[in-house]
Amino acid sequence: MSILFSPLTVHGLTLRNRLWVSPMCQYSAVDGVPQEWHHTHLAQFASGGAGLVVAEASAVSPEGRISPEDVGIWNDDQREAWAPIVAALHARGAAAGIQLGHAGRKASTWSPLSGRHGSVPAAEGGWTAVAPSAIAFEGYAEPAALDHASIDRVVADFAAAAGRAIAAGFDVLELHAAHGYLLHQFLSPLSNLRGDEYGGSLENRARLLLRVIDVVREAAPDAPLFVRLSGTDWADGGWEVESTTTVSTWAKAHGADFFDISSGGLVAHQKIAVHPGYQVPLAARVRAEAGVLVNAVGLITDAAQAEQILAEGGADAIMAGREWLRDPHFALRASSDLGIDIDYWPAQYVRARPR
Ligand SMILES: Cc1cc2nc3c(=O)[nH]c(=O)nc-3n(C[C@H](O)[C@H](O)[C@H](O)COP(=O)(O)O)c2cc1C
Numbered sequence: 001m002s003i004l005f006s007p008l009t010v011h012g013l014t015l016r017n018r019l020w021v022s023p024m025c026q027y028s029a030v031d032g033v034p035q036e037w038h039h040t041h042l043a044q045f046a047s048g049g050a051g052l053v054v055a056e057a058s059a060v061s062p063e064g065r066i067s068p069e070d071v072g073i074w075n076d077d078q079r080e081a082w083a084p085i086v087a088a089l090h091a092r093g094a095a096a097g098i099q100l101g102h103a104g105r106k107a108s109t110w111s112p113l114s115g116r117h118g119s120v121p122a123a124e125g126g127w128t129a130v131a132p133s134a135i136a137f138e139g140y141a142e143p144a145a146l147d148h149a150s151i152d153r154v155v156a157d158f159a160a161a162a163g164r165a166i167a168a169g170f171d172v173l174e175l176h177a178a179h180g181y182l183l184h185q186f187l188s189p190l191s192n193l194r195g196d197e198y199g200g201s202l203e204n205r206a207r208l209l210l211r212v213i214d215v216v217r218e219a220a221p222d223a224p225l226f227v228r229l230s231g232t233d234w235a236d237g238g239w240e241v242e243s244t245t246t247v248s249t250w251a252k253a254h255g256a257d258f259f260d261i262s263s264g265g266l267v268a269h270q271k272i273a274v275h276p277g278y279q280v281p282l283a284a285r286v287r288a289e290a291g292v293l294v295n296a297v298g299l300i301t302d303a304a305q306a307e308q309i310l311a312e313g314g315a316d317a318i319m320a321g322r323e324w325l326r327d328p329h330f331a332l333r334a335s336s337d338l339g340i341d342i343d344y345w346p347a348q349y350v351r352a353r354p355r
Pocket of ligand 1: 022024025026228298300320321322323
């Protein structure tokens, strides 16, 4: 028996296994519209046996893009371009997820593919980033603090993006509230110095996330709703796992189903001791203390390691990123590494299936 290769049902959706593709920005969109690259990139993981493929951080508004080359889900051209990509995932037996994001103060930065660093100036296609407070991420331009009307617009943008994602056929919606992007910027006391009802106490700092969960839940009542959280900022005075657990409990009460526990990204001076499975203890704590479904992610690169994390109760599922880039058929290989016979090898590939 393998837990990794047993199905998991979340909010009425059954995933064929628990080895999933973590969202990964490709910085290859044109006006936020996914391209042929995104189609091929994502479909190969579904052929490779993934239970769930989560498409990269997709901006809910133009100013929410990390770079000008980010994909989006803020207009109908984008929705129409996503639809055949979703169909390709479904045709290959995987569930399709999309990560809904707003980069906040980390928006309008050069794509890593450009070879340049820092903020893109307006003259070269950049824009003024927005944030809870006018505090720059180290090395980036100073953002503008959001006023109440702009916060309401962000909430409405998430709701509209969720509706469009469902119309494009996505099964799973994931809110990006990690890695130092807008929703995380509100959560962390290092980036949120507001004096109004969105700053100060944990309850106030979590208010925007919970409002977004409410409207997305309403826009997509039947979809499993995931939230990616950073379990810690890895920085003094920053966001910690205790608050992650508390906010996960509140998020669940507001209708979130599943928690994707990552870490870091809020400040450049973070101190992370990276090693295999380094974020698993964060996921395990949130799972145990908040009593919610979680996945672990981060340097989980082989089948036995993934299986062991699940067997020890560290998580309910595994997301991997870079291992899928190294081997788009990671799940097919993992099943044979564990000696598990799965019935979703693509018929065209069956001659490669170990017997
Ligand atoms: C090329 C690349 C792009 C990424 N883009 C995103 C993203 O859009 N959203 C996100 O939450 N994490 C993103 N990440 C982080 C991954 O989802 C994942 O959490 C991280 O790589 C750790 O997992 P791994 O060790 O299995 O790669 C990205 C990582 C890579 C390598």
